[in-house]
Amino acid sequence: MNLSLYQDKGTWLHNLDPRTKLIGVAIVFIICLCFNSPIYMAIIAFSVFAIALSARAQKALWTLRYILLLLIVFSVILWPFFTTGKTLIWSWGFLRLTKESLFYGIAMGMRLSTFVIAGLILLSTTKNEDITNGLIKMGMPYPLAFAFSTALRLVPTFVGAGATIVQAQVSRGLDLESKNILSRFGKFIPLAVPMFITAIRYTNRLSMALESRGFSPESQRTLYYEPVMKIKDWLILSFMLILLIICLYMRIFLNLGVVMPGRL
Amino acid sequence: MGVPISIKSLSFSYGNSKEPAIKDINGEISEGELVVIMGHGGAGKSTLCYAMNGIVPRFYKGNYKGNISIGGKNATGFSIKEMAGAVGLVFQDFEAQLFSTNVELEMAFGLENLCLPRDEISGRIDKYIDFLGLGGKRLSDTSTLSGGQKQRLAIGSVIAMEPSVVVMDEPTSDLDPLGRVDILSLAGLLRDRKRTIIMVDYDPDTAIGADQLWLMKDSEIIGQGRPEKYLSDEKLLLSCGVMPPQTLSLFNRMGWEGKPLTVEAAIDLIEKNNLVKRHSLMRDAKNHTGNNNFFIKVRGVCFRYPGVDSDVLKDINFGVKRGEFIAILGQNGSGKTTIAKHLNRLLRPTSGEVIIDGKPTTRYKHNELARLVGYVFQNPDHQIFASTVQEEVGFGLKILGEDPKTIKRNVEEALAVTGLEGYEHRSPFVLTKGERQRVAVASVLAVRPEVIILDEPTTGLDYQHQKESLEMLKDLNKKGHTIIIITHSMWIAERYAHRCIVMKDGKILDDGVTRQVFADENRLSEASLVPSPIVRLSNWLGTDAMTVEDLAEELKLQ
Numbered sequence: 001m002n003l004s005l006y007q008d009k010g011t012w013l014h015n016l017d018p019r020t021k022l023i024g025v026a027i028v029f030i031i032c033l034c035f036n037s038p039i040y041m042a043i044i045a046f047s048v049f050a051i052a053l054s055a056r057a058q059k060a061l062w063t064l065r066y067i068l069l070l071l072i073v074f075s076v077i078l079w080p081f082f083t084t085g086k087t088l089i090w091s092w093g094f095l096r097l098t099k100e101s102l103f104y105g106i107a108m109g110m111r112l113s114t115f116v117i118a119g120l121i122l123l124s125t126t127k128n129e130d131i132t133n134g135l136i137k138m139g140m141p142y143p144l145a146f147a148f149s150t151a152l153r154l155v156p157t158f159v160g161a162g163a164t165i166v167q168a169q170v171s172r173g174l175d176l177e178s179k180n181i182l183s184r185f186g187k188f189i190p191l192a193v194p195m196f197i198t199a200i201r202y203t204n205r206l207s208m209a210l211e212s213r214g215f216s217p218e219s220q221r222t223l224y225y226e227p228v229m230k231i232k233d234w235l236i237l238s239f240m241l242i243l244l245i246i247c248l249y250m251r252i253f254l255n256l257g258v259v260m261p262g263r264l
Numbered sequence: 265m266g267v268p269i270s271i272k273s274l275s276f277s278y279g280n281s282k283e284p285a286i287k288d289i290n291g292e293i294s295e296g297e298l299v300v301i302m303g304h305g306g307a308g309k310s311t312l313c314y315a316m317n318g319i320v321p322r323f324y325k326g327n328y329k330g331n332i333s334i335g336g337k338n339a340t341g342f343s344i345k346e347m348a349g350a351v352g353l354v355f356q357d358f359e360a361q362l363f364s365t366n367v368e369l370e371m372a373f374g375l376e377n378l379c380l381p382r383d384e385i386s387g388r389i390d391k392y393i394d395f396l397g398l399g400g401k402r403l404s405d406t407s408t409l410s411g412g413q414k415q416r417l418a419i420g421s422v423i424a425m426e427p428s429v430v431v432m433d434e435p436t437s438d439l440d441p442l443g444r445v446d447i448l449s450l451a452g453l454l455r456d457r458k459r460t461i462i463m464v465d466y467d468p469d470t471a472i473g474a475d476q477l478w479l480m481k482d483s484e485i486i487g488q489g490r491p492e493k494y495l496s497d498e499k500l501l502l503s504c505g506v507m508p509p510q511t512l513s514l515f516n517r518m519g520w521e522g523k524p525l526t527v528e529a530a531i532d533l534i535e536k537n538n539l540v541k542r543h544s545l546m547r548d549a550k551n552h553t554g555n556n557n558f559f560i561k562v563r564g565v566c567f568r569y570p571g572v573d574s575d576v577l578k579d580i581n582f583g584v585k586r587g588e589f590i591a592i593l594g595q596n597g598s599g600k601t602t603i604a605k606h607l608n609r610l611l612r613p614t615s616g617e618v619i620i621d622g623k624p625t626t627r628y629k630h631n632e633l634a635r636l637v638g639y640v641f642q643n644p645d646h647q648i649f650a651s652t653v654q655e656e657v658g659f660g661l662k663i664l665g666e667d668p669k670t671i672k673r674n675v676e677e678a679l680a681v682t683g684l685e686g687y688e689h690r691s692p693f694v695l696t697k698g699e700r701q702r703v704a705v706a707s708v709l710a711v712r713p714e715v716i717i718l719d720e721p722t723t724g725l726d727y728q729h730q731k732e733s734l735e736m737l738k739d740l741n742k743k744g745h746t747i748i749i750i751t752h753s754m755w756i757a758e759r760y761a762h763r764c765i766v767m768k769d770g771k772i773l774d775d776g777v778t779r780q781v782f783a784d785e786n787r788l789s790e791a792s793l794v795p796s797p798i799v800r801l802s803n804w805l806g807t808d809a810m811t812v813e814d815l816a817e818e819l820k821l822q
Contacts, residue, residue, distance in 0.1 A: 004365075168641045174663055193648075213373055214378055226382065
């Protein structure tokens with residue numbers, strides 16, 4: 001089973017320069033931080049979602065559906081209790097639920113999911129090597145860029161190993177379905193130890209394989225897939241920048257899209 | 265073009281260990297030679313490979329004495345880049361060697377490190393990709409390749425750097441028989457191109473056409489020279505944990521003249537010297553004997569992973585009786601592991617059902633099932649976590665709520681059966697692969713499940729240890745446990761299994777008594793399987809035997 005997020009589809013997003021996508025994702029992150037009103041966040045979230053669909057990243061989204069759901073549910077439930085607004089809806093003892101804080105919670109849920117979706121778009125349309133090359137071209141030192149992309153590359157490998165380890169222990173009688181949190185903690189060791197051992201053995205073999213192919217982190221190397229900025233990359237980047245400026249202006253000078261003033 | 269290699273009194277011990285991993289190794293390899301290295305587990309074969317590539321002592325530090333010269337230059341004097349251009353190293357584990365998104369990037373990785381210009385990299389990929397048999401796969405995701413293709417790519421990404429010497433450390437041990445043929449034919453092509461090749465392997469077949477055979481035992485080389493000389497020495501091979509050529513063993517047992525190393529050579533000799541008459545073997549038409557009292561019934565099982573469009577298993581039906589010893593055979597990806605995991609509900613069928621002792625697996629409680637069906641995973645490192653062997657083996661019993669007395673008794677018994685007495689207080693992590701494998705078996709055994717499933721229990725073990733593990737399973741089977749093994753090893757299925765299930769593309773291709781399954785060589789070849797030499801000879805002779813011993817006995821009676 002292939003657990004990697006990259007989807008080899010060849011959509012317009014696949015063909016962009018990795019730098020455009022990396023900067024684009026950063027801009028989306030900042031735009032998300034501009035507003036905390038559910039309506040504004042909804043517009044941003046749905047635009048990003050539409051881009052994800054146009055990049056045919058549905059499969060990657062589906063893989064992470066539980067994480068997205070958790071983010072939304074927890075934000076909506078938890079945020080209202082840590083922030084205070086003016087319009088009281090409901091209270092019980094020291095717990096107070098206000099309209100503003102509820103809206104804020106919903107907005108935060110959408111903000112976090114938008115972060116995840118934007119990141120997913122990048123990962124499902126950009127080869128790991130392209131991310132490395134993009135980071136290097138933007139001036140990141142090679143060892144750092146390589147470590148970053150290798151970490152990304154290893155996630156699916158370790159998820160796969162983790163699934164096997166769970167199965168191996170379950171078939172010995174380990175019951176992961178019981179509800180007791182305390183007893184669950186005791187079950188952590190039989191899973192964590194093999195996970196570490198497997199990871200250490202794997203990375204050891206990987207680094208030998210890297211070295212056998214003449215890899216050393218400090219030295220220069222050719223980039224076989226050299227990223228090239230095309231006109232459409234510049235157009236998209238300019239558009240994103242203008243959008244960012246407009247959003248910053250709306251928030252800072254017009255104070256639009258805010259349900260909870262004084263907060264990001 | 266190859267270069268000569270000269271090794272002079274090379275010794276190495278890892279880290280602070282006093283025990284040398286290799287001791288006083290000497291050898292001369294001329295350019296363009298094929299050298300095969302064989303030996304038991306822990307004999308120092310891998311260490312020798314690492315030394316040729318400079319990983320020892322650059323990556324693994326330790327006490328290094330003597331020297332290796334490659335094309336006249338000392339191996340320790342190469343930089344990482346120079347070494348990659350001089351000696352390419354391929355490992356057994358192809359998964360850890362492939363880290364790029366697609367095939368061409370994988371091949372380009374080493375060339376990028378050599379700082380070749382982009383068009384030259386592209387030229388090199390063009391030059392080698394057809395040679396690797398991956399021509400149509402240039403932009404494919406590496407995870408979509410078969411095991412053999414993955415290992416070919418791993419080799420290809422090394423040879424694209426055009427090293428003069430290619431060292432392969434057990435490149436076929438993780439592969440099915442077809443993948444193995446794939447790799448050996450690629451090695452043959454490389455040899456035609458005059459590369460120097462050094463290959464560690466477990467099968468004497470590989471050594472037959474080689475220029476040199478090096479036999480290793482306890483860190484030393486105890487035999488070095490023309491392969492024919494050593495391959496006919498049964499005792500020497502066995503002492504190095506290598507399985508002697510079966511045809512040769514048969515001729516020795518029968519007291520026949522000649523030293524045939526292959527089935528073809530054996531048949532020639534038998535015909536020429538008129539040693540024995542051929543029969544036509546009468547085959548029993550009915551496959552299953554008598555009763556249909558199945559302990560496990562698999563009925564119409566189909567399975568697909570969520571989010572995937574195609575079935576991994578397609579309408580699987582079979583039954584398992586109490587006390588059977590079954591081998592499941594087939595290529596990588598044919599569904600062997602997937603069906604086995606249904607038997608203890610690690611996977612649940614998309615449609616159909618698995619019934620154990622009259623009740624569908626879905627209706628069992630978790631701990632009931634763990635007592636009925638034990639499952640030993642392929643890689644023991646996926647389950648070992650405890651700080652002592654005793655604790656590890658007792659873990660299953662402990663979580664099933666057994667009292668300390670029972671735990672102690674069962675653990676002792678499981679350790680005795682697996683030959684691990686005296687290991688109680690040792691840490692399982694410092695044991696050898698073979699010993700860790702046995703700890704994993706013991707930990708399943710301690711629960712005393714009626715059925716024990718083992719997924720490729722012999723991968724990475726030498727002949728001696730393979731035999732020991734299988735003899736242990738045979739004993740367990742005699743004591744009443746039902747044994748199901750998944751294996752690539754034909755001689756193991758032939759020698760130990762009562763019954764074989766052959767899988768292909770998620771379906772059962774053949775299911776029957778082992779002798780009958782192995783009599784139909786055409787059908788086996790559909791699943792890319794080839795019987796071992798002795799069974800091929802037995803098929804040709806029309807005899808019933810499936811092992812050297814049995815065949816010798818049968819022929820003497822005639």
